[in-house]
Structures are given as structure tokens and as C-alpha cells.
Amino acid sequence: MKTVIAFVLMLVPVLTMPTLSHAQPGAPAVIESFSDPALEKRARNLQRQLRCLVCQAESIDESNSPFAADVRHLLRQQIAQGQSDRQILDFLVARYGDFILMKPPLQSDTWLLWLAPFAVLGVAGAVAWVTVKKAAAREA
Amino acid sequence: MIGELGQLALCFALALSLVMAVSGLMGARTTAAAARRTATSSALGFLVFVVLAFGVLTYAFVVSDFSVALVANHSHTLKPLVYKISGVWGNHEGSMLLWILVLALYAGLVAVLQRGGERLTSAALGVQGLLGAAFILFVLFTSNPFLRLDPAPFEGAGLMPLLQDPGLAMHPPMLYAGYVGLSAAFSYAAAAMMVGEEGWARAARPFMLVAWIALTCGIALGSWWAYYELGWGGFWGWDPVENASLMPWLIATALLHSALATEKSGAFRTWTLLLAIGGFSMSLVGTFLVRSGVITSVHAFASDPTRGFFMMILIAVAVVGALGLFAWRAPSLQGGAAFSSVSRETTLLLNNVFLVAACACVFVGTLYPLVLDAWNGTKISVGPPYYALTFAPIFFALLVLVPFGPQLGWKRGDLKAAWRTLYPALGLAAVAALVVLAIVSPRGVAATGALAVAGWLIGASVIDIRKRKGARASAFAAALAHAGLAITLMGVAGATAWRSEALTVVAPGQKLTVGPYTLRFDGVTREKGPNYLADRAHIALMDGDKVRTTLLPEHRFYPAEGQDMTDTAIHTTGLRDLYLALGDDRGGGRFALRAYVSPLAPLIWLGGLMMALGGILSLWGRLRVKEPAPQPAAPAIAQAAE
Numbered sequence: 098m099k100t101v102i103a104f105v106l107m108l109v110p111v112l113t114m115p116t117l118s119h120a121q122p123g124a125p126a127v128i129e130s131f132s133d134p135a136l137e138k139r140a141r142n143l144q145r146q147l148r149c150l151v152c153q154a155e156s157i158d159e160s161n162s163p164f165a166a167d168v169r170h171l172l173r174q175q176i177a178q179g180q181s182d183r184q185i186l187d188f189l190v191a192r193y194g195d196f197i198l199m200k201p202p203l204q205s206d207t208w209l210l211w212l213a214p215f216a217v218l219g220v221a222g223a224v225a226w227v228t229v230k231k232a233a234a235r236e237a
Numbered sequence: 238m239i240g241e242l243g244q245l246a247l248c249f250a251l252a253l254s255l256v257m258a259v260s261g262l263m264g265a266r267t268t269a270a271a272a273r274r275t276a277t278s279s280a281l282g283f284l285v286f287v288v289l290a291f292g293v294l295t296y297a298f299v300v301s302d303f304s305v306a307l308v309a310n311h312s313h314t315l316k317p318l319v320y321k322i323s324g325v326w327g328n329h330e331g332s333m334l335l336w337i338l339v340l341a342l343y344a345g346l347v348a349v350l351q352r353g354g355e356r357l358t359s360a361a362l363g364v365q366g367l368l369g370a371a372f373i374l375f376v377l378f379t380s381n382p383f384l385r386l387d388p389a390p391f392e393g394a395g396l397m398p399l400l401q402d403p404g405l406a407m408h409p410p411m412l413y414a415g416y417v418g419l420s421a422a423f424s425y426a427a428a429a430m431m432v433g434e435e436g437w438a439r440a441a442r443p444f445m446l447v448a449w450i451a452l453t454c455g456i457a458l459g460s461w462w463a464y465y466e467l468g469w470g471g472f473w474g475w476d477p478v479e480n481a482s483l484m485p486w487l488i489a490t491a492l493l494h495s496a497l498a499t500e501k502s503g504a505f506r507t508w509t510l511l512l513a514i515g516g517f518s519m520s521l522v523g524t525f526l527v528r529s530g531v532i533t534s535v536h537a538f539a540s541d542p543t544r545g546f547f548m549m550i551l552i553a554v555a556v557v558g559a560l561g562l563f564a565w566r567a568p569s570l571q572g573g574a575a576f577s578s579v580s581r582e583t584t585l586l587l588n589n590v591f592l593v594a595a596c597a598c599v600f601v602g603t604l605y606p607l608v609l610d611a612w613n614g615t616k617i618s619v620g621p622p623y624y625a626l627t628f629a630p631i632f633f634a635l636l637v638l639v640p641f642g643p644q645l646g647w648k649r650g651d652l653k654a655a656w657r658t659l660y661p662a663l664g665l666a667a668v669a670a671l672v673v674l675a676i677v678s679p680r681g682v683a684a685t686g687a688l689a690v691a692g693w694l695i696g697a698s699v700i701d702i703r704k705r706k707g708a709r710a711s712a713f714a715a716a717l718a719h720a721g722l723a724i725t726l727m728g729v730a731g732a733t734a735w736r737s738e739a740l741t742v743v744a745p746g747q748k749l750t751v752g753p754y755t756l757r758f759d760g761v762t763r764e765k766g767p768n769y770l771a772d773r774a775h776i777a778l779m780d781g782d783k784v785r786t787t788l789l790p791e792h793r794f795y796p797a798e799g800q801d802m803t804d805t806a807i808h809t810t811g812l813r814d815l816y817l818a819l820g821d822d823r824g825g826g827r828f829a830l831r832a833y834v835s836p837l838a839p840l841i842w843l844g845g846l847m848m849a850l851g852g853i854l855s856l857w858g859r860l861r862v863k864e865p866a867p868q869p870a871a872p873a874i875a876q877a878a879e
Contacts, residue, residue, distance in 0.1 A: 148618045154476040156620070159469045199620030201606075206615055213601040214627040218594035225586045232504070232582065235575035236648065 136176055143172050143182060147189065148199050156199060168197075240305045243293030244383040247334075247373060250286035250341070253279045254369035257344070261363025265356050265431050273359040280348035280362050283369060287341035291325075291334055294382050298325050304389035307331060307382045313395040313797045315768040323406035324396045329528060329544075330382035332409060336524070337372050339410075339417040343444065344369065347421060353440025360428030361421070361441075368420055371551050379544045395797040398769070404462035408455060412482055415452025416524070418444060419485055419517040422492065426513035427559055430566040438496040438509055443859055445496060445513075449489045450852035456482050457845030468803035468818035470833040472732065472841055475624050480603040481523030484596050488516040491592040498585045502647050504574035505586065507567045512589070514559045519596070521552045531607055577649040584642035591635035598628040629683075636690050636722065640697030643715050658704070662696025677735055684734030687726050694723035711858020718851025725844025731837025732814075739832040742823050748779070752834030754815050755779040759787070761819075761828060769793040771804070774819045774828060778808060790819040790830075814838045 131137040144158035149165045157165045157172075168189070175185045189197055201207050257279040264273035294307070298321045303309040311328045312321055320327075326335040344365040351358050376382070399405075421444035429437035459482065464472040473479060492512040499509040525531075529545030576582040602619040609615050640662060644655035669692030673685045698720035705712045739751040743758040750756070759775040771791040777784040791804035808815040813836045820829025 146622065148620060154474045154620065155469075159471065194616060196616040196618050199618055200622035200626075201617045201619055206609060206613065207605075207617060210601055210605045210617075210619070210623075211627070213605075214594055214598040214631065217597035218590065218631060221590040221593050225590045228505075228586060229576075229578050229583050232574055232576045233578045235573060236577050 240383040246290040251373040253283040257366030264359030276362045284341040284345035312393040330380045361424040364424035398795040398802040412455030416520040418448025422513040423517035438499040446856040485519040487596040665696035666693035681734035684730040687730035691723040714855035721844045721847025728840030732835040751832040790817040
């Protein structure tokens with residue numbers, strides 16, 4: 098349910114997996130996976146926070162697109178260079194915009210997005226409170 | 238000529254829906270008995286002609302009549318029959334015709350069952366007729382499925398392989414039966430406001446239940462399909478299309494609960510009306526999201542802006558019209574029920590508060606990026622982390638409160654007594670949490686909490702069932718549905734927090750372990766399906782040195798469509814799934830392979846099934862018990878038997 102035509106077309110080399118332990122020869126710069134489990138965990142965690150820009154609603158972690166593979170390689174190189182998660186995310190946002198973040202940032206044009214569910218909860222709760230008070234007054 | 242027949246049938250259906258609209262609305266007046274008869278018969282005529290139009294299109298698909306453009310663009314002679322039929326709704330035009338078919342079916346049911354007063358039914362048919370006319374106009378002018386191709390091509394373009402699947406063949410009709418079924422609740426609510434009739438909630442309840450059951454099944458089916466078909470082991474991605482079906486479900490669930498209070502104690506009259514309007518509005522918004530082309534997805538076949546524009550106007554008229562009617566008439570319906578602050582009514586109200594807030598999360602999360610993009614061109618993504626921080630806590634709070642509802646009486650409940658009844662369930666919650674903490678590493682804090690809440694809900698359901706021993710089957714509906722919710726929650730928690738995976742390249746004879754399983758890759762064979770070629774991997778699930786079973790994930794190529802597909806293989810114990818997806822050929826007999834072990838994953842859909850069964854139990858109880866019997870007939874029968 099969570100995929101796009103673009104994704105389907107990109108399945109042509111289905112499941113080109115970048116985290117393979119058996120890396121293809123001739124691409125030494127590409128880090129397919131970290132032998133250090135802590136680094137690997139960081140990489141996977143970052144991959145899940147990023148959106149594949151050419152897919153519908155898939156993360157960089159799930160997607161089979163070449164774009165996702167590139168981003169995976171990029172962030173793994175940066176982890177290897179000792180960049181922090183924050184620095185890597187900032188770099189990717191500077192390059193691709195907020196669209197790449199699965200979790201929208203809290204800023205001037207998104208506070209409403211974050212506030213709205215709880216505002217609705219508050220208003221509905223207040224209405225319910227008044228309703229119950231009135232009903233209880235009638236009942237007593 | 239067959240295409241023109243369908244077109245003609247649709248035109249007749251349009252005429253009849255207009256007759257139904259006018260006569261139905263006229264029939265809302267006390268004296269207009271003739272108009273009411275006309276409304277009933279035109280509703281049936283409307284149904285007949287829509288069925289005819291749909292039948293014609295289905296026939297064109299079955300016989301591969303490529304002179305019909307839609308068939309040529311979406312079908313192929315080599316496709317198995319079942320996918321020729323499901324191809325009817327595997328495209329924009331056909332799926333809109335299915336939409337109208339479901340609307341007509343519900344109109345027919347309203348006309349035949351004549352639930353509620355005759356004026357109420359008539360006005361409801363009138364509103365249903367208006368909706369029918371609007372949607373037929375939409376189809377005829379922007380999405381005509383019967384357009385011709387001249388000359389007719391020799392072969393069709395085929396159906397997207399992703400859609401050639403039994404789960405997805407059934408998913409849209411199921412989902413639409415739910416989505417569009419909410420139109421009946423909408424029509425009854427609008428009718429109730431016109432005629433000032435208060436028994437509408439009782440009259441409309443079977444329709445609400447059928448719609449809710451179908452929607453529950455449709456969502457579960459869609460999620461199951463995504464799980465086994467897409468090859469990444471996920472079951473819900475907060476994709477706008479998934480959200481489009483979740484929003485009506487949340488409001489429909491709120492409506493079922495609120496309508497119960499309206500029916501039983503006369504509480505929340507206006508609020509229930511508003512939810513009936515809101516539920517179908519969410520269906521319309523969902524249809525708009527999926528069908529207008531504002532989002533792209535496998536489901537969104539449409540990309541013509543006039544369709545989106547037409548549909549937006551349609552939604553605006555329906556929603557603003559209904560809300561206008563509400564603003565005008567609702568004050569006169571104000572009942573002002575009396576109930577204590579500790580009562581069943583209060584819990585149902587709280588249920589509504591949380592469900593509406595949960596729906597607001599999904600609504601804002603789905604539409605905000607579209608609105609923001611249109612507003613200032615900023616593109617943002619609203620992904621799973623957003624819902625984890627908004628939807629999850631709100632829904633979690635709701636789940637914690639669920640067990641209290643059934644234990645509190647109408648009008649005035651006893652909280653202490655409810656506690657005394659429920660506290661053993663708290664024990665089960667604690668046990669569940671401790672077991673989880675003992676078995677798995679403590680990383681799954683949220684998952685542990687989820688299992689504790691699931692234990693609490695299941696315990697409460699068992700207590701509720703024991704308490705009601707000997708009652709009618711329908712008395713167990715709520716317990717079953719609530720337990721189903723808990724079962725789904727367990728599945729979601731298990732499959733999310735404790736999934737293990739192996740993403741690797743395997744050579745023939747090579748072994749690999751994932752979670753508790755040892756697998757051996759025994760190579761790949763070439764297979765030929767009815768309309769595809771496949772690489773079929775033979776993967777042995779080992780039990781020591783013995784082969785317990787062989788799993789056969791495939792990687793298929795569909796020549797007609799020129800597309801590749803993965804066909805996963807799943808070995809399930811009922812409590813744990815081993816999930817395999819075959820990747821591409823790496824040469825020398827080596828293949829890429831994805832293996833996942835998802836603990837508790839099957840419970841996600843088992844829970845959905847239980848919720849639907851709860852709905853069916855409730856519906857069954859409804860239809861067996863005769864309408865408001867003036868005096869109970871049972872004692873008389875019992876005496877006669879003695």
C-alpha cells in the first residue's frame with residue numbers, strides 16, 4: 098500500500114541491497130555495512146529517519162531506489178568520518194530540504210501541524226467536560 | 238455496442254437518481270405518500286441500472302473487448318479471469334463506477350428495509366439520490382469508463398502486476414462497502430434533521446455496523462496485502478492512501494459508540510448527527526485524496542486536474558450543505574440528557590474525544606504537507622515519527638480507558654464496583670509486562686507498555702464475557718471487538734519492536750540464520766506462470782540437519798506490463814512469521830535475499846478479524862431482535878410452550 102509506480106519501475110534490479118556483507122568488488126569508497134554494531138545501529142537509525150525522495154512514503158532504509166542507495170552510502174561515509182547524527186542530518190537537510198526528514202521539524206510554518214492534534218484533543222475534552230457537567234446537573 | 242449499452246444504463250441511472258432525490262425529499266412531508274412510493278421504486282430502479290452499467294463493464298473486461306479504451310489500457314488477454322474481473326476496479330474510472338454501485342446498493346437496502354418512519358426513510362433516499370446523481374455526473378463528465386477506441390488494438394496494456402493479487406482483488410470492494418456505506422448514516426442523519434425524527438440512530442445502526450465491519454476488513458486486507466506483497470515486511474506506512482481509509486474508520490468507530498448512547502439514553506443527539514456527517518465527509522476526503530491525483534501512489538490512478546476540481550466542489554457542496562442543515566435544525570433537536578459524571582455516557586463521550594483527536598492527527602498529518610506546499614511551496618514530509626508522537630499517545634490513552642465503559646451503567650455508574658470487577662485485569666497487564674521484560678532485552682519500552690495495555694484489555698474482555706454468561710450472543714460484541722483491538726496492538730508492538738532481519742547475498746548450499754531460524758539456500762529454478770516468468774528460490778527451513786519445510790519466494794517478470802515483482806514466502810507459526818523476499822541475480826547462482834522474523838505479526842490481522850466479528854455479532858443481535866417491540870413477546874411464547 099505504501100509504494101508508488103516509480104518504486105515499482107525501480108524494482109527492475111529488485112532489492113539491490115546496499116547493506117550486503119559481500120560487497121561488489123571495485124567500489125572501495127562505498128561502505129556497505131559497518132563491522133562495529135554500534136556504528137551499524139546508528140546508520141540504520143539514521144536511514145529510518147530519512148525519506149526516499151523519489152518514492153511515495155518509504156524511508157531510505159526500506160527503499161530499493163538508486164537514490165536511497167546513494168543516501169545510504171553518503172551517510173555511512175559521514176559516520177565513518179566521525180560526524181555526529183545532528184551534523185549528518187543538517188547536511189542532508191541543507192542539500193535536499195526538509196522534505197527528506199520523516200519527522201517534520203518544529204518551525205514557524207509547522208507548529209500548527211504539531212499543535213493541531215492536541216488542540217483538537219483539548220477543545221473536544223473541554224466540550225465533553227461542559228457536556229458532562231450540564232448532564233450531571235440535570236441528573237442531580 | 239456493449240459499451241454504449243453501459244453508457245445508456247448509466248444515463249438511466251442518473252435520471253432515476255434525480256427522480257429519487259426529488260421524490261424522496263418531497264416525501265419528507267407528511268401528506269406526500271405517492272412521492273414516498275416513487276422514491277422507493279426509483280431507488281430500486283437506480284440500483285438495477287447501476288448494476289447493469291457495472292455488469293456491462295465487467296463483461297467488457299471478461300471478454301477483453303479492447304474497443305473499450307479502459308479495457309485496452311488496463312487489461313490483457315493472458316490475464317487470469319479473476320484479475321480480468323478485478324481489473325474493472327483496478328483503475329480510476331472503473332473504481333468510481335464501483336463507488337456508485339456500492340452507493341446504489343445501500344440506497345436499495347434503505348428502500349427495501351424501510352427502517353425508521355416512512356418520512357425518515359423517504360428523506361434519506363432523497364439524500365442518497367442526490368449523492369448518486371452527483372457521482373454519476375462526475376463519472377460521465379470526467380471519468381467515463383465506456384469511451385471507445387477506434388481502431389481497437391489487438392492486445393491490451395495489462396494490469397499493474399502489483400494489483401494482480403487475490404488480496405488486492407478483494408480489497409477495493411471491501412473498502413468501498415465501508416467507505417460508501419457511511420453514506421447511509423449520512424443520509425439518515427440529514428433526513429433526521431429535515432423531518433425532526435429522533436429514532437434515526439436506531440434506524441441507521443445496521444447500516445453503520447455493516448459499513449464499519451466492511452471498513453475494518455478492508456483496512457486489514459489492505460495492510461495484509463502490503464505486508465506480503467511489497468517485500469519489505471512492513472504492514473502500515475502512514476501513506477496518505479492508507480490514512481484516507483483510516484480517517485473514516487476512526488470517525489465511524491466514534492459514531493458507533495456515540496449512536497449507542499443516543500439510542501439507549503437519548504444523550505449526544507446533536508453530536509451523533511455531527512459524527513454521521515463527519516464520517517462520510519472523511520470518506521469523501523479520502524476519495525478525493527486517492528482519486529484526484531493530489532497524491533501519487535499505486536492507488537491513485539487519476540491525474541486529470543478537472544477531476545480533482547469537480548470532486549472538490551462535490552465535497553464542498555455535500556459537507557457545507559449538511560453542516561448548514563445541522564446549524565439550522567440541530568438547535569431544535571437539543572434533548573439535554575441527564576446522566577451522572579460517572580456513567581456509561583461519560584465513557585462513550587471520552588471515547589469520542591480521543592477518537593476525534595486521533596482522526597485529527599491523521600487528517601492534519603495527511604493534508605498539512607499538501608496545504609503547505611500550495612501555500613508557500615515548502616515541502617515537508619510527515620512520516621511515522623510524527624504519528625508516533627501524536628497519534629500513538631492519544632490512542633494509547635483511549636485504550637487504557639476502554640475497559641471502564643462496559644462496566645459502568647447507563648445514567649449512573651459505580652466506579653468502585655467497576656474497579657472491583659476489573660482489578661484482576663491489571664494483574665494480567667503486570668504479568669504481560671514482566672514476561673516481556675524477562676524475555677526480551679529492555680529496549681522495547683513502548684512495546685512493553687503496549688503489551689501491558691493489551692493484557693489489561695484482554696483481561697477486561699474476559700471478565701466482561703464471564704460476567705455476561707448466558708446472555709444473548711450480541712452482548713459479547715463489545716468484549717470481542719475490544720479484545721481484537723488488544724490483539725492487533727500486540728501484533729503491531731511485536732512486529733515493530735522485536736523484528737530481526739538478514740539482508741544478504743546467498744550462494745547455493747549456503748546456510749544463514751535469522752532470529753531463531755536456520756535456513757539453507759538450495760538454488761533457484763525458472764518457472765512459467767500464466768502471464769509471468771519467475772525465478773523461484775528453494776529455501777529449506779532447517780531443523781538440525783533435517784529439512785522441516787521448503788519456502789519458495791519468487792522474483793517475477795511480467796512481460797505484458799514489462800514489470801518486475803517480488804512474491805514473498807511466509808512461514809507462520811501463528812505467533813511468529815518467517816518472511817522471505819528474493820532479490821536480484823548476482824551471478825554464479827548467487828542471489829540477494831531478505832529474511833525477516835516478525836514476532837506476533839499474524840496477530841495484527843487476527844485482531845482485525847476479531848473486531849469485525851464483534852461488529853457482526855452486534856449486527857446479528859440487531860437483526861434478530863424485532864424493532865422496538867411495544868410489549869415483550871417472549872414471556873407469552875414461553876407460557877405457550879409450557
